Amino acid sequence: MKAKPSLGLMVVLIMFPQIVETIYSPVLPHIAAQFVVSIKAASQTLSIYFLAFALGVIVWGVVADRIGRRKTMLLGLSIYAASAAGAVLAPNFEALMFARGVSAFGIAVGSVVTQTMLRDSYDGTALSKVFSYMGMGISISPVVGMMSGGFLADWGGHSYVFFTLSGLALVLLIVSILKLPETMPANTQASALSDLFQQMIRDRGIWRNALLVAAFNILLFSYYLQGPFLFEQLGYSSIQFGRSGVVLAIGTFAGSLLNKRLVQHGFTHPKLLALASILGLFGAVGVLLLQGSLWFLIPMVLVVMGFGIGIPNVLSQALVNYRSQAGSAGAVLGLLYYLMIGGGLAIAGAVQNLGVVLVVCAVVALVTVAVSVRAGAKP
Structure with missing residues (x-):
């Protein structure tokens, strides 16, 4: 029997992609000013x-089923560390965007391979509980990312941010070399991705799961996208925006803790997802009404509570029928929902209205859960 990975290391690895994003968020106004865009x-x-x-997710998921989880993780972290260092030296906005894309491709390994390793090692209720712990870890990442990003942005702009990220990636790479075991089961099938893709594309449950993951993530990341500029319009600094991560982290942690306790008391996944969607909708309406002042952060707590409850329950059950191809199946699922997230955030960036975006995403999540329950399927 293969050794189970350290849950502490798994938490850090699944947190790191979100830290990468939230630490970058406060520097967006600096990038706009420095590169005159x-x-x-x-x-x-x-x-x-x-x-x-999304591209990284599909590549790393397939690679993980062929060369193993450990080697794949180490390769992805190495690419990320190198590209983040390259972003420090970017001479123009286009070069920065390219380095940003390569770094995203590399760090995608922290999402798909970490989830695959957990699915290798746990199942059933144990897997749900483990994903609840992952959710608690993720709840800390906005504090780490946004607060440190705010300070780094004020001290040295985007170059300080990417220099720090490259250093963190190197540390995580060294720890993974020393501590990360191989978890790939002996019966793992490295089948043709095209066959698996066609099978999953025809699976309506996969589409519902992808849509739910995308909706909950857009609820959260729309804040990171539009929050810096909203704070700037209200007369607040990058550091003050970074401190708002504490408020969001409290909400996400509360949602994850509530989810863990409700799972222990036998609440079903559809009920928990319905609760997450309702919390998100109430919070979204509140943000829409209050976004002209800093009071919008209060209903934003409800939004992130919904994220903290929703994401663990979707991810823990999304691939129960694809365990023998967990890496590749996770890649296909990740490709679907990250494409949805990327497209959704592109629209959110064009709309530039946080409240409207949140309301639409919460409604989409609630309708998707309702359709799943009505169809008699587990989301």
Whole structure:
């Protein structure tokens, strides 16, 4: 029997892609000013990040089923560390966008391979509980990312941010070399991706899961996309925007903790997803009404609570029928929802209205859960 990976290391690995994004968020206004580009152009770096991330997810998921989880993780982290260092030296906005895309491709390994390793090692209720712990870890990442990003942005702009990220990636790479075991089961099938893709594309449950993951992520990342500029309009600094990560982290942690306890008390996944969607909708309406002042952060807590409940319940059950091809199946699922996230954030960047985007995403999540329940399927 293969050794199970350290849950602490798994938490850090699944947190790192979100830290990468949230640490970057406060520097968006600095990038717009330094490279003399519009707010909308600077905002599109987030959608490019997710589109490149989607490509990384499909590549790393397939590679993980062929050369193993450990080697794949180490390769992805190495690419990320190198590309983040390259972003420090970017002479223009286009070069920065390219480095940003390559770094997103590399760090996608932290999402898909970490989830695959957990699915290798756990199943059933144990897997749900483990994903709840992952959700708690993710709840800390906005604090780490946004607060440190705010300070780094004020100290040295985007170059300090990418220099720090490259250093963190090197540390994580060294720890993974020393501590990360191989978890790939002996019966893993490295089948043709095209066959698996066609099978999953015909699976309506996969589409519902992808749409739910995308909706909950856009609920969260729309804030990181539009929040820096919203704070700037309200007369607040990058550091103050970074501190708002504490408020969001409290909400996400509360949602993850509530989810863990409800799972222990036997609440079903459809009920938990319905609760997550309703919280998101109430919070989204509140943000829409209050986004002209800093009070919008209060209903934003409900939005991130919905994220903290929703994401673990989707991801823990999304691939129960594809365990023998967990890496490749995770790649296909990730490709679908990251393309949706990238497209959704591109639209959000063009709309430039946080409240409207949140309401639409919450409604989409709620309708998707309702359709799943009505169809008698587990989302």
